[in-house]
Amino acid sequence: xxxxxxxxxxxTVHMGIGESGDMLQKAANLLEELAGQKTVMRAxxxxxxxxxxxxxxxxxxxxxxxxxxxxxFLKRAFEAVENRIPSSNFDDHGNFAFGxxxxxxxxxxxxxxxxxxxxxxxxxxxxxxxxxxGRRKLQKKKLTSRVRLSKQEGIDFIKEKYGVDxx
Numbered sequence: 001x002x003x004x005x006x007x008x009x010x011x012t013v014h015m016g017i018g019e020s021g022d023m024l025q026k027a028a029n030l031l032e033e034l035a036g037q038k039t040v041m042r043a044x045x046x047x048x049x050x051x052x053x054x055x056x057x058x059x060x061x062x063x064x065x066x067x068x069x070x071x072x073f074l075k076r077a078f079e080a081v082e083n084r085i086p087s088s089n090f091d092d093h094g095n096f097a098f099g100x101x102x103x104x105x106x107x108x109x110x111x112x113x114x115x116x117x118x119x120x121x122x123x124x125x126x127x128x129x130x131x132x133x134g135r136r137k138l139q140k141k142k143l144t145s146r147v148r149l150s151k152q153e154g155i156d157f158i159k160e161k162y163g164v165d166x167x
Contacts, residue, residue, distance in 0.1 A: 006094065006149055006157040009127040011070040014042075014062040015120045018051060027118050028061040030103060035073060039063045075162065077122050080105035084165045087155060094154020097123040126154050 013035055015027045024041070031039045041058040053059060065073050078085075080100045090096040102117045103109060111117070126149055134143045158164050 004128065006126050006128055006153060008070055008074070009066070009125040009131070011065040011074055012062060012123040012125070013065065013073070013120055014060060014123070015118050016060040017118070018053070018059055020058045023116075024058060024061060026115050030115055030118060031061055031063060031120070034103065034106065034109070035063045035065060036069055037063055037065065074122070074124065076106050076108075078162055078164055079107050083163060084167060085158075087151075087166050090151050090154050090166075092151055094126045094149035094151055094157070095124060096126075096154065096158070097121060126157065 013031065015031055017024045017027050028039045028041065039061045040063065042060040042062055043056050044053045044059045045055065047053065047055045077098075077100060081098055085096065085098050089098050099119060099121050100106065101119050103120060104111045104117060128147055128149060130147050131143065133141045133147075155166050159166060
């Protein structure tokens with residue numbers, strides 16, 4: 001791998017349920033099964049009486065995938081969206097996100113009436129070798145524009161590695 005070649009730093013998978021309790025627990029179990037690792041409950045940041053949500057109440061579940069697990073999940077997620085992503089989903093640094101409307105769109109996942117159907121957001125963070133310089137605790141430096149990814153570099157990387165059509 002060349003030093004200027006982009007790579008996947010992490011894939012964050014998020015399911016926003018909007019309520020705590022049994023539905024949230026079902027979503028957590030489902031996401032653990034789909035991702036193959038432990039999930040984390042996310043709490044509401046604000047109280048919203050219209051939705052019946054209190055601040056601090058768990059309303060979502062997420063997990064962060066890295067390495068081989070991230071790569072495998074991303075391949076399955078691209079199949080769920082028919083290998084097509086709009087270019088507007090990419091930010092200025094090459095990162096992108098997309099949604100999967102129903103978890104049963106993922107390959108080899110069957111519908112179970114006891115669980116129901118959940119959607120999810122998939123957020124992908126791209127980086128180059130050398131990004132650690134900006135994240136480390138000691139002797140942290142600013143990343144130069146040569147090291148940072150551009151939107152077009154992110155698009156080209158995803159097209160090349162996964163064969164995704166970017167409209």
